[in-house]
Each structure stands twice: as C-alpha cells, then as structure tokens.
Amino acid sequence: MAEVLVYVDHVDGAVRKPTLELLTLARRIGEPVAVALGAGAEATAAVLAEHGAVKVLTADAPEFTEYLVVPKVDALQAAYDAVSPAVVLVPSSAEGKEIAARLAVRIGSGIITDAIDLEAGDEGPVATQAAFAASFTTKSRVSKGTPVITVKPNSAPVEAAAAAGTVEALAVTFGALATGTKVTSRTPRESTGRPELTEAAIVVSGGRGVNGAENFGIIEELADSLGAAVGASRAAVDAGWYPHTNQVGQTGKSVSPQLYIASGISGAIQHRAGMQTSKTIVAINKDSEAPIFDLVDYGVVGDLFEVVPQLTGEIKARKG
Numbered sequence: 001m002a003e004v005l006v007y008v009d010h011v012d013g014a015v016r017k018p019t020l021e022l023l024t025l026a027r028r029i030g031e032p033v034a035v036a037l038g039a040g041a042e043a044t045a046a047v048l049a050e051h052g053a054v055k056v057l058t059a060d061a062p063e064f065t066e067y068l069v070v071p072k073v074d075a076l077q078a079a080y081d082a083v084s085p086a087v088v089l090v091p092s093s094a095e096g097k098e099i100a101a102r103l104a105v106r107i108g109s110g111i112i113t114d115a116i117d118l119e120a121g122d123e124g125p126v127a128t129q130a131a132f133a134a135s136f137t138t139k140s141r142v143s144k145g146t147p148v149i150t151v152k153p154n155s156a157p158v159e160a161a162a163a164a165g166t167v168e169a170l171a172v173t174f175g176a177l178a179t180g181t182k183v184t185s186r187t188p189r190e191s192t193g194r195p196e197l198t199e200a201a202i203v204v205s206g207g208r209g210v211n212g213a214e215n216f217g218i219i220e221e222l223a224d225s226l227g228a229a230v231g232a233s234r235a236a237v238d239a240g241w242y243p244h245t246n247q248v249g250q251t252g253k254s255v256s257p258q259l260y261i262a263s264g265i266s267g268a269i270q271h272r273a274g275m276q277t278s279k280t281i282v283a284i285n286k287d288s289e290a291p292i293f294d295l296v297d298y299g300v301v302g303d304l305f306e307v308v309p310q311l312t313g314e315i316k317a318r319k320g
Contacts, residue, residue, distance in 0.1 A: 002030035002086035003055075005079055007099065008048065009091045013040025015047045017199050018091040020158040022151055023051045025118040027161060029125050030086050033057065035079045035170070037072055038064040042167060049165020051158065057082070057170040068181040069095065073102045075172045080107060082170070085146060087125050089118075092150035093198070100150045109145025116155045116256065116277055125149070134276030152277075153199045154256040189245075197229045197246060202259045203275070205231035205248055206241075209264020209285065209304055213241040218308050219263060225315040231255065231275075233265045249274035263304045267292025284308060 004026040009016045019034075026032035034053040036044045041058040048056050057079050063071035076099060080088060090100040092114050104111040116137075117128035126141050127149055141147065197203065204226065206219040216230075223230045232242035234249050248255055250273040260278035265271060267283070267290055275281070276295065283292040284300045284307050293299045300307055 003033045003083050004030045005076075005083055005085040005088045006032050006034045006053070007076060007088070007090040007096065008034050008036040008041075008044055008056075009093065009096065010036060010038075010040065010044050013043030015044050016091070016196075017158060018093075018151070018153040020047075020051050021153065021156040022089045022091060023048070023053060023161075024156045024159045025151060026087075026089055027052050028118060029120050032163070033079075033083050033085065035076055037075050045165050045167045049163055050160055052161040052163045053165050054163045056165055056167050058167060059170040059172050061172065061174075063174055063178055066183055067179050068183060069098050069102070070180060071172075071174055071178045073099055073106070074174050074178055075170060076103050077106055078172045079170055080146070087147045087149060090148070090150045092152045097150050100148050104145075104148040107145060107148075109148055110142035111148045111150075112140060112142060113150045114254070115149050115151045118149065118151065118156075130277050134273060152254065152256055154201070154258070192230075194223065195227070195229045197231060197248070198253050198255055200229035200255070201257050202226050202228035202261075203231050203248070203255050203257045203278070204228045204261045204263065205233065205265060205275070206236055206263050206304075207233035207265030207271075208235040208239075209266075210236060210241065211264070213239075215305075216242055218305070218312070222261070222263075222308050222312045222315075225312050225319070226259075228259075228261075229255075229257075233268075233271050262292055262296075263308055265292055266290045267295060 006022045009019045031054045033055045034048045035057045045056045090096045112127045115127035204223040231248040232246045237247045250270040254274045256277040258279045260281045262283045281296045282298045283296045284304045288301045
C-alpha cells in the first residue's frame with residue numbers, strides 16, 4: 001500500500017487536533033507516515049500510533065526553533081526523499097501552507113490548499129475545496145508530481161486506529177537558506193482557557209449588534225457554557241470591541257466547526273467566507289431580513305441581549 005506523509009503539528013510533544021484529522025484522511029489513501037520535528041518530537045509517537053501512523057520520523061535540532069520555516073522544509077523534503085510518498089498532507093495553518101508551498105516548489109509538484117475533504121481516486125487523491133466565499137465546492141487533483149495538500153481544521157473526524165508507530169530518526173541536512181531568518185524573541189500569547197479558534201468544535205461569534213466591548217461578556221459566557229471558542233465579525237474588531245486574532249471572515253480566520261453561533265452579525269459576504277463551511281449554523285439577529293438568515297440551519301429573530309442570556313441559562317441548567 002502507498003505511504004502518505006503527514007506533517008505533525010505539535011507543541012513540545014502534544015499533538016494538535018488537526019494532525020489527528022490528517023491521519024484519518026491519510027488512511028483513505030494509504031499508510032500514514034508521520035513527520036515530527038523539534039523538541040518533544042519522539043513524545044508524539046504514542047498518540048500518532050494510536051491514530052494510524054505506521055511510522056514516525058523524528059528530528060530535533062536548534063534550527064527548528066531558532067529560525068523560521070526553512071529548516072522544517074529541509075526536514076520535510078528529507079522525509080519525502082526517504083519515503084517517496086503518494087501524497088504529502090500538511091495542516092492548513094499559516095505556517096503549514098508556507099511549508100507546503102516551499103516543498104511543492106522544491107519537488108516540482110502541484111499543490112492544493114485549504115482542502116475540506118480528501119478521497120482516493122483512480123489517478124491520485126481528489127481534494128474538495130470551498131470556493132467563491134464558500135458558495136461553491138470544487139473537486140480537484142494534482143496532475144504533476146506528488147500532490148502536496150493542506151487541509152483545513154475540522155475537515156475530518158478524529159478516529160483511533162492502532163498502528164505500529166515505529167519511531168525512526170530522520171537525517172536532515174540544512175541548506176544555506178535555513179539560517180536566513182532568525183527568531184530573536186518570542187512572547188507567549190496569553191491563554192484564555194478556550195479552544196483555539198480555528199480548531200474549535202463550537203464557535204460563538206459576536207458582531208455589530210453586540211454594541212460595545214463591554215457587552216462581549218454575554219458572548220463569552222455562552223461560549224464558556226458550551227466549551228467553545230469566541231469569534232468576532234470585522235465590524236466588531238474594527239470598532240475595537242474584540243481582538244483582531246478572533247476575527248472570523250475573509251480578512252480574518254476561516255473556521256469550520258461542528259456548530260457556529262452568530263449573534264448580532266448581519267452576514268456580509270466577507271464574514272460568510274470565513275464560516276460558511278460550518279456543519280451547523282445558528283443565527284441570532286433582531287433584523288429578520290439580515291442576509292445571515294439565508295445561510296443558517298436555525299435562525300432566531302430576536303434581541304441578542306434577551307436571547308443569548310436565556311440560551312446560556314438553559315445550557316447551564318441542563319448541564320447542572
């Protein structure tokens with residue numbers, strides 16, 4: 001069976017959810033071979049094996065943390081040369097897409113970014129993508145070289161499938177460009193205790209209708225009752241009511257959770273571009289003509305300041 005190279009996104013050995021989703025997709029095509037780099041790489045092996053990795057290639061070197069992107073591309077290319085995979089899968093983060101693009105150029109292959117599904121095909125893997133602000137879906141495949149595909153978070157379920165997970169050291173030779181851009185300092189982002197926005201199974205977002213930073217507390221309370229991430233529309237972010245890092249939309253982050261709750265968001269095309277692939281969409285808006293209602297699975301016409309606290313209270317009551 002063909003081998004599928006999977007780039008592992010982890011933090012000091014803790015594997016992030018999008019990588020486990022990639023392993024689910026990889027098993028549709030062939031046998032997953034994971035590539036884990038940096039501090040804690042070997043510690044990822046147990047989890048990766050539990051989710052289908054037949055082999056885990058690991059490498060650690062100061063270059064992975066001291067310099068940007070290129071050392072990781074060097075390592076992924078070394079893994080590609082060693083494995084000769086049928087396809088290379090990379091999480092569709094900002095860094096992941098840069099790594100994938102650089103690798104595709106080096107090996108002379110085509111690339112597909114932001115796939116939302118993947119299936120085996122007679123002439124190679126077929127990727128599904130959302131196009132034109134998620135108004136359409138397309139199916140495509142790479143016709144030249146080994147496909148390099150980045151996949152958006154929440155595109156596949158995390159499914160356990162025990163495999164050998166044999167750990168092998170990956171020999172990496174860094175090129176001249178590897179030390180071109182040095183990281184001089186890092187500032188950890190302050191944790192809110194909530195899930196990462198792009199990886200969350202549930203996202204609760206607020207928009208212009210929240211009418212002020214001081215009112216985002218009711219959005220956060222609903223999110224916390226559901227164990228959800230908090231998002232915001234561009235209007236709310238531009239007004240300074242919520243951080244830009246939480247913006248959902250064409251100029252913000254794209255999310256694809258199981259449940260998306262939009263409160264006080266009209267549903268402009270720019271916002272829809274960032275959340276339209278959500279599995280279930282609920283909107284709360286007092287304007288019955290708001291464009292968001294053309295998109296939703298469930299719509300509540302009402303004042304969010306009345307509806308959201310009631311919803312939060314009901315969720316807490318059922319939990320308690």
